[in-house]
Amino acid sequence: MHLILRRIAGDVKQYRWAAAAFLIYYFVVRSVFHAFCPLLILTGFPCPGCGTTRAVICIFTGQFVRAWNLNPCAYLWVIFGAWFCCRRYIMGKSVRGMTKWLAVIAAAMFAVYLYRMATVFPGYPPMSFKRDNILNRLLPFYNDLLRHLFGI
Template identity: 45%
Template sequence: MKPKTNLKVIQKRIVKDVLEFKWAIICLVIYYMLTHEVFHAFCPMVIVTGLPCPGCGMSRSIFYLLTGQFGRSFALSPFAIFWILLGIWFVYVRYVKGKRVKGIYLFMGCLCVAMMAYYVYRMFTVFPSTAPMIYREDNIINNLLKLH
């Protein structure tokens, strides 16, 4: 019989990864705090151009999905379920099984291509009238152009 994975082993793997990526995590937290304080947004594309990005609405979509609001989730982004499944798969393989996650870049690449295609479709069909596909006038480019 194969022994069960010890929780201490899983915790050790997680701590190792957190320590390895600590500077990236710290920079991301600082970026998040600064952009929300100054621009009231997180996405660099929205901050600079005012245009929605292919991932706009993804955080809310995942939240709605996790709270059982499937219709609202799907309306914002039909890709949230795939990112959740990818995350669960990654955590299981990387931390529970302790193996390298093979094929993750291919899956992420396919998911990003699908999101880009859906983004183009939404830009032609619902932009700028339906959230999250709206234009934000308080962007950097628009503010710079008003100075002249």
């Protein structure tokens, strides 16, 4: 157990500045824009990852159907996270092949995103349009143009 904690502590120490930058981004963006996703904040459109964090939380709290509705790819992230933690921290082995699996998950997320944009957008969160976006603030006609072109 001591060895596992030492491996985790080593990674925390190595990536502490990236984690700090992420936390600063999170708190600033959430307090200013009341959202996290840069694409959503800028354009009002959800991104392929929208809903993933909420879906992972739902998986861990036993709300499996809700997790699937928020973002079905969250299950892939949970499986990947379990594999990564087991291999890296418990077994102490290299995580070779990680890039391949991340590419597979990214491709799956993009495919699911295209399907959901074609079939359920604009619908319920996370597949909804955020009218209070930066482009609308900079270009007042932006939302009207999108409403005219796409009916959103």
